[in-house]
Amino acid sequence: MLSAKSFALDCDVTYVNDWGGGYQINVEVTNNGASSVSGWQVDLLFNTDVTVTNYWNAAIETGSTPITASNIGWNASLAPGQSASFGLQGNHGGGFGTPTCSDSAGSSTSSTSSSSSSSSSSSSSTSSSSSSSSSSNSTTSSSSSSSSSSNSSSSSSSSNSSSGATCATTQQNCDYYPSYELSCVWYSEIRPLCQGQDSGWGYENNQSCIGRNTCEDQWGDGGVFLCDPDTGDCVPEQASGSSTSSSSSSSSSSSSSSSNSTSSSSSSSSSSSSSSSSGSTSSSSSSSSSSSSSSSSSSSNSSSSSSSSSSTSGGGRSGWACVDPTGVPGNDDWLTTQGNKIVDASGNTVRLTGANWFGFNASERVFHGLWSANLQDTMQAMAERGINLLRVPISTRLIKEWMSGQADAASVNDYANPDLAGLTSLEIFDQVLLQAKSCGIKVLIDQHSADADNSGHNYELWYKDDISSGDFYDTWEWFADRYKNDDTIIAYDLENEPHGSPDGSAGANLVRGENESWEEYCQRKPLSQEIDFAKWDDSQDEHNWRHAATVAAERILGVNPNALILVEGIQATPKYGKWVDNKSGAGEYSDQCYDNTWWGGNLRLAGQLPVEVPGHNDQIMYSPHDYGPLVYMQPWFKDGDFTRESLEADIWGPNWLYLHDDNIAPLLIGEWGGFMDGGDNQKWMEAIRDEIVLKGLHHTFWCLNPNSGDTGGLLGNDWVSWDEEKYALFKPSLWQSGGKFIGLDKVIPLGGNAGTGTTRP
Template identity: 30%
Template sequence: MPVEVAFSRSSDWGHGFVGQVVLDTDRALAGWTLAFDAGFIIDNIWGAEVVSQADGRVVLRNAPWNADVPAGGRITLGFTAGPGGSVPDPSDWQLDVPGLVPPTPPEVDIAGVTMLESEGVALFRIGLSHAATAPVTVSYATEAGTARAGTDFRAALGSVTFAAGETSRVVAVTLVDDAVAEGTESFNLRLTGASGGTLGAAVAEAVVLNDDGPRIEIADASVVERNSGQASLSFTVTLAEASTKAVLVRFATADGTAVAGEDYLASSGTLRFDPGETSRNIVVKVLGDRVIEADETVLLHLSHAVRGVLADGAATGTLRNDDLPRLMTADAATITEGDPGGRGLQGVLSTAGREIVDATGAPARIAALNWFGMETTAFAPHGLHLRNWREMMEQMAELGFNAIRLPFSAEAIQKGGTPNGIDFRLNPDLAGLTPVQIIDRIVEHAGEIGLRIILDHHRSSAGNGPNGNGLWYEGEYTTARWVKMWEELATRYAGNPTVIGADLHNEPHGANWKSWATAAEIAGNAVLAKNPDWLILVEGVGQHDGEHYWWGGNLAGARDRPILLNQPDKLVYAPHDYPNSVFPQPFFYAADFPDNLPAIFDRMWGYLWREGTAPVLVGELGSRLTDPRDQAWMEKITAYLGGDTNADGVQDVAGAGVSYAWWSWNPNSGDTGGILADDWHSVNFDKIAALQPILPDVAQASRQAVFTVSLTAPGVAPVTVGWQTMPGTADETDYVAAAGTLVFAPGETSKTVAITLRPDEVAEGTEWFRLALTSPDGATIADGNGIARITDDDWVV
């Protein structure tokens, strides 16, 4: 008799142990004994009784409560015994059964079937409850029901035999396929005379679905729910062709997301098409309410067609909710106007030793954001599919940044391209503009809100990342065209202090330092000949004298071969620096990491600033700040940029510190993510907190009027509403006119709109303007105007 025995020790303390025994058997048992060889003595047992322990042989018998074991059953028992330790496990197991329970004969069952008449056969499956050790035979015969032998099916009589171990057989009954539209019919197959087994379910029904007659289809439907009473949800049921006899079909509603009795009245019945009719309606009553909820659904099912064929027997009815939340606009808090200036970048910028200085000679730190997209085939900064461009720039200023590094391609400047990926409903003033004209708009608005622009030649042809060859030219975009492009841009923005400089080329990692330095001098001097106000930003290469660093980050060669411009007070070195998550450089895994980082920063680019050779603006640095090594890098590099060159908490170099441009504003940077979250609205304040020590003082930043727009109740679907500023006694000389769209996600009830004021020194009294809501979707407007009052702080002397 097959039996499986498993032995284990759940604990062993050297002079004793706990043993566990599990036995599986394929036969039913009525009492049992178990014997085995053992080098130990059992002193306590559960799940069995000790019969004898002598000469190393142990005999156990069943306990009173586990003597009877079904086939396929399990016996478990345990004991404590001694000694433990190295005593071998039991062996030579033997199970003796005083009384074997005979195997239970299998039960024979038959299952019903449903099929189309045209399938030509009804397949009945006959099965055994379990395998037998000997053959099992059973007889079968068909019995007429509404389907008749000879007319609808061929009578069948016979028997099937299951071989030992076999548990399933099929009996096929032939159907008569005719062209008569006759409705659903049925007949039975009956089992008799089981040998070697017993009969269980002995009769099975075959349901034959008629597929003769016109095809019946039902269409989906919808209705507006209404606030009260009942609305009629009308489903249209059609026949593909008219019939000369009446066609009948049953119908019944069922809950989808709508609930019978709460949202609609359940309905069922029989739909009749009289001869010649091809279309009928089934009306379900919908219960109106004032609950703000999602659209709901009720299902309608067809069945039991008579003289017709169900081609599409199910439809969905949509109950469209017409209860919408209302939009309210609160007045902005009264704001004091303020005076011009205050972001630390006054007038034209130049350099003096290690410092970037403004027109007053005061040291200034540039804290910029990289807003990419213009360099790609979008030919426009990214994010404009979800946000208004002015709104994003104003948000940058609110967070304390004072500049934007704006990447672009030579193709965008010299060939144009068609800006795309823009929702022109949110950005109507960008429609029809070329890439350069979009830059013009960005420059104009930046000047209005106190931001500066660094133009960055990111690549030659439109695309992602730097040029594939790692040089400042590629393909048709030659060195000559590169210099000419910069001359044209310098001329275009000459006299405009908002554009502060040219980042000549992004990440020239394929060049050696000497060749790149020569090219940078040619382009830089050409720019300054057209626009002597600009700063000239020169990036590093990828490797120098065999030492590799970040693309654009290696400025070690500038020690022996510095950049020499015709206007030396316009040179700024602009390396890139990144953390472990962008690429696992070996120094991130050195034994002295992260204390090794400040010395690496200093050797690769920081020495130029520390020694007073020229200012440094780290043109790209960024991280998601989720990797612990990235977080350590962030602490070290912000300390270095702040003048603490060995990150010991003490500022070693006085002054404004090293300038930078964080990569990136955009959340769609695969390496680093952005200051913005993936929704292009929410701010990652962990990054802002990490940058806080090196953000400029924004105490005198532009003031803003903040309007709160709210919903009286949360929507169950997104709610959108347009907004725009409208003049009152204050006009666009007093505030930055703006327009955009608010999007309330399901569950959200409050949004804010911040409008930047234009400070002045004119005595003009208290003024006001308003924010107007327009074109709501998913809500209605209850109060569509908010008022902002500007208190004047200028007096006539």
């Protein structure tokens, strides 16, 4: 049974940045004991007075030092050896030093007894951890965490939660534990079991509980148990050797909360398979009998679902997400640029409009959400809602593992995804491409970080530790060569959010004269000797992003001359042409030698110093990122009187929009999105959405994932329903005409033959 045990909780603090009166740190909490921790709390002791202005992946009790941080719902459970990370930023009173961190005795544990039938926490529970970059900015990383949103299931009971059923409602083990209650052990955390609701999370019915089927379908060793509400001890619902009293249904029903949609599913489909050894994805067709599976359409204006779906007995849907793509050409949809437009081979203008789905970049090495959601259902829902481009973040380390033949089995819910059972991360990626093709969706691959790390995007550069610049180039070339004959991967985003600024000490003792202009002062300062930031100039320095992007583009286009290449911006560019050490930060006492903006959002120098590959310049375009005040309170948000027009004139125009307006190159805004707060953040989202529509810009919304801590997602916390309010804001930005969403495949309509989209003109 589950019982309280001793534990050893360690935490390490990593200094990220210190600017003027501001700071940023990351903290990693590790369970080094032999028991599973079911909740943790640590104290951060600073050497100076601090305030916290932003934090992610933890609940923070603000106040004077020490500052207490504790888990949020999704990262409460730590198996032995497992870690959780969080971060915070704020202001300090000077003389800032990296704080010490210690367990504040707020942690509790649960461990597994020798009983083979008891619930246990396993390392596989990390599949439910959730983090990835949503964005970053001039002084802070954006959070890369699971959102602790108000509608997530909570382990603590509340006035509207459903308590577990008493043991009198069960058989066998209840005779021995009459005071125990039916509960859901959810990845080693005890949560209430819903009454009168078999699937989903209880918030649909204003309850804080988990449905029986959802609880039993989780990946790993959790499930429905009898638990003592006072001690937390749990035993199996049934005595050892007996059958489970209530098993999951052999047919799964997965529906999105949408309006005006009806569901339909056919009785058979082709199942897909892929080869991980070939240079391109392949598919084979075989008949698949159907159980009674219901997969409802998630499009707000759709009237039918997939015509080619099926279900395997006892599991989630299998087969094709939309239509069978076998025999559909894989090399006829390539695109090129023409001024500020993207055109197909016939010269027709197209628009790339979509969303991000992260996970392959993180430690899980596979899409987040596949621990519960079905890949085909999700892909079909995206297509039917008009997403014609899927930006897929990935890491250099993962591609390096694939390149060396070290692809490991990925943690997904085999019950929800029978087609993915036992596959490696590479094989699942190939399946993703096949299912995307099935629905007429194209893919943009984004090199999100050097390391396969849930916070790897925080690092400034495209190389780190044992991941070298050479690895960055080699992995891109290998990847592009592998998929050169598959136009499902239509484009390559070379590196996510290169950033940093030269905040060294050279010239720090120089004081600007009373009558000295900022230009004179910044020119008088010595050149920076720092190399841990991304710059943009005409040198061949390793940390020159323009040079690295040029080499990477050459390597990719050398094996696939048809792909689009997307180059992101950096964070800071010198106002007066000289890369000097800034006193850093945006405070009133900082030097004003740089133009700072969001990480990846500064393309001020791309017009005069473009990324060029002779003979292939019409394959190169640019991709800035932009966010609202809930990600970081940039100076232009502080007074709250910004408008679309003011943002265009003061921020977007000089940083990146000029490339479009001056007909230099197309733009794809790779990340934008956020919470619907009814305030300034939503005001910003509407403003940039309107700019996208007005200018006809390409874009991918951040993000599909509900577990992005600083933005939330288009999907609900169940990974099936959609945030209809957010989707309604997002929908006008999608490529559409005459009530139809327009895809980028000239054969397969967006969403399949029965979907809501059409092929490109």
